[in-house]
Amino acid sequence: xxxxxxFGKLELELRRGVVVLATLSQLRTPRYGYxxxxxxADKGLPxxxxxLYPLLRRLETQGLLKSEWKIEDGPPRRYYALNADGRxxxxxxxxxxxxxxxxxxxxxxEDGQ
Amino acid sequence: xxxxxxxxxxxxxxxxxxxxxxxxxVAFELRALLNEELQARAEEAGREADAAMATELLxxxxxxxxxxxxxxxxxxxxxxxxxxxxxxxxxIGLVVIWCAGLLTQLRQPIGSASGLxxxxxxxxxxxxxxxxxxxxxxVVGFGLAAWARRRKPQTPQWQPRAADRIHGGRAAMAMGVVxxxxxxSVLIEPRWILDLFWSGHAAPAAYTALTYTDTFLQRQALCLxxxxxxxxPLFIAVxxxxxxxxxxxxxxTGLAVATCVAMAWAVLDGPIMMAxxxxxxxxxxxxLIIVFVLIDMAIKLLxxxxxxxxxxxxx
Numbered sequence: 185x186x187x188x189x190x191f192g193k194l195e196l197e198l199r200r201g202v203v204v205l206a207t208l209s210q211l212r213t214p215r216y217g218y219x220x221x222x223x224x225a226d227k228g229l230p231x232x233x234x235x236l237y238p239l240l241r242r243l244e245t246q247g248l249l250k251s252e253w254k255i256e257d258g259p260p261r262r263y264y265a266l267n268a269d270g271r272x273x274x275x276x277x278x279x280x281x282x283x284x285x286x287x288x289x290x291x292x293x294e295d296g297q
Numbered sequence: 298x299x300x301x302x303x304x305x306x307x308x309x310x311x312x313x314x315x316x317x318x319x320x321x322x323v324a325f326e327l328r329a330l331l332n333e334e335l336q337a338r339a340e341e342a343g344r345e346a347d348a349a350m351a352t353e354l355l356x357x358x359x360x361x362x363x364x365x366x367x368x369x370x371x372x373x374x375x376x377x378x379x380x381x382x383x384x385x386x387x388x389i390g391l392v393v394i395w396c397a398g399l400l401t402q403l404r405q406p407i408g409s410a411s412g413l414x415x416x417x418x419x420x421x422x423x424x425x426x427x428x429x430x431x432x433x434x435x436v437v438g439f440g441l442a443a444w445a446r447r448r449k450p451q452t453p454q455w456q457p458r459a460a461d462r463i464h465g466g467r468a469a470m471a472m473g474v475v476x477x478x479x480x481x482s483v484l485i486e487p488r489w490i491l492d493l494f495w496s497g498h499a500a501p502a503a504y505t506a507l508t509y510t511d512t513f514l515q516r517q518a519l520c521l522x523x524x525x526x527x528x529x530p531l532f533i534a535v536x537x538x539x540x541x542x543x544x545x546x547x548x549x550t551g552l553a554v555a556t557c558v559a560m561a562w563a564v565l566d567g568p569i570m571m572a573x574x575x576x577x578x579x580x581x582x583x584x585l586i587i588v589f590v591l592i593d594m595a596i597k598l599l600x601x602x603x604x605x606x607x608x609x610x611x612x
Contacts, residue, residue: 217326218333234359237330238367241323245370262326 203231205281207239208266208274211249216261240264248273303351304331307361314365323368331355374436376443383439390431398424461540470536477528485522506572513570517563524556553594557587 210223217237224231243249248270253260266274308331312324335354339346358364375383402416402424463470483490487507491499509518531552535545560583563569569583570576 217330218337232357233330233334234357234364235367237327238364241319241368242370259329259332260325261329 199231202229202281203235203239204243205274205277206231207236207243208248208270208277211264211266211270212274214263214265216254216263220264243270298348300335300346300348300351301332303348303355304328304335307331307355307358310361311365311368314362315368319368331358373443375439376446379439379443383435387432387435390435391428394428394431395420395425398428459540461542461546463535463540467536467539470532474529474532477525477532481522481525484525502572506570506575508571510568510571512567513563516566517559521556521559521563524552524559527552550594553590557590560587 206224206229207220210220210227215223217233217240220240221231221233221236224236240249240251244251244264248267249264250267251262251264254263255261305328308324308328311327312320315323331354335346335351338350338354342350359367398420402420405416407413407416465472487509488504491497491503491507531545531548535541538545541549564580564583568576569579
C-alpha cells in the first residue's frame with residue numbers, strides 16, 4: 185500500500201515537471217485547449233483537463249503565450265500559441281531537458297547493469 | 298437538470314472565485330471546453346450526454362475551488378521554510394497565554410463546582426478566544442518577512458561562525474566583568490548607594506528598605522555573593538582563552554545552576570530584606586532571573602546539535 189502511494193506521488197511530481205515543457209512544445213502553432221489535450225494524448229502524454237486548461241491561462245499571464253478568440257467551423261474557441269518569449273523559453277527548456285534526459289539515461293542504464 | 302445545466306452550474310462555481318477582470322472570459326472558454334469534453338465522452342459511450350455523465354466529467358475535473366486556484370499564480374503567505382517555525386511559535390505562545398490565564402483564574406477563591414465552571418468559562422471567554430490575536434500577529438509578521446524576501450531576494454549570504462565565539466568580543470567580556478564588580482559592590486552593601494547620592498542624609502526608611510535580614514546574611518548571602526563573584530575569574534579565563542571552550546561552557550552552566558539554586562533557597566527560606574515591600578521586589582527579581590536562566594538553558598539544550606549516527610535496534 186505504501187509503495188503504491190509513494191509511486192503515485194513521485195510519478196505525479198515527475199509529470200508536473202514535464203507538463204509545462206510538453207505544453208509549450210505543442211504550441212508552436214496555434215491550438216485551442218481541447219485540441220491541445222488531444223495532441224498531447226495522441227503523442228503519449230495525456231494531461232488532465234483540470235490541469236491543462238488553467239495552465240494555459242497561467243502561461244499567458246506569465247507572458248509566454250499569446251491568445252485570441254476565433255470562430256472556425258464550430259463555436260468560438262480561444263487559440264493559444266507561443267510568443268517570442270515563449271519560443272526562447274521553449275528552446276532553453278528543451279536543451280535543459282535533453283541534457284537531463286541523457287544523464288538520466290546513463291544513470292538508469294548503469295543501475296540496470 | 299440536464300447536462301448543460303450541470304456544466305453551467307460548475308462554470309459559475311469556478312468563475313465566481315476568479316478575479317472580476319478575467320471571470321467572464323474564463324467562464325466562456327471553460328464552458329466551451331467542457332462541452333467539447335462532454336461531447337467526446339458521449340460519442341465514446343455511444344449515447345446522448347446526460348446530467349450523470351456531465352457530473353462524472355466535472356468531478357474528475359476537480360473541485361471548483363481547486364480549479365479556480367489553478368487559474369491563478371500560487372499565493373504563498375508564509376514561506377514553506379518558515380512553516381515549522383510559525384507553527385512552533387504559535388503553539389508555544391498560545392500555551393503560555395492559556396496557562397498564565399488559567400493560573401490567574403484559579404488563584405481566585407473557588408468554593409464550589411459551579412464556581413469552578415464559572416472560572417473556566419471566564420478563562421475560555423476572557424483568555425482563550427481573545428488569544429487568537431497571537432497567531433494573527435504571527436501571520437502578519439511571517440507574511441511581511443516572506444514578502445520582503447521576495448521583494449529583495451538577494452538576502453545576505455550565509456556566513457560560517459564559530460560556535461565558541463565570544464558574543465561582542467573581549468570588550469563585551471571586560472564590560473561584563475566591570476558590571477559584575479559594580480553589581481557585587483551594591484549587592485554586598487545596598488545602603489552604600491544612599492551614602493553615595495545623599496551623603497548619608499537619606500531618610501531612615503530608605504536605609505531600612507535596603508537592609509538585609511540577619512537570617513539572609515547568615516545563611517544564603519555569602520554563598521550567593523561568592524557564586525556571583527566566581528563569574529569574574531570565569532570571564533577573565535574566557536578573555537584569556539579568546540573563546541568559549543567546552544570546559545568553560547560547563548563551568549558557566551554549573552555556576553548558573555548553582556546560583557539559581559541559591560536564589561531559590563533564599564526566596565523560599567524567609568525574608569531577604571527588612572522592609573516587606575523591598576523584600577517582595579527583591580524576590581520578584583530573583584524569581585525573574587531564575588526563570589530567564591532556566592529558559593535560556595532550555596533553549597540551548599533544545600538547539601544543541603551533536604552529530605551522531607542514530608542507534609539501530611537489532612532484531
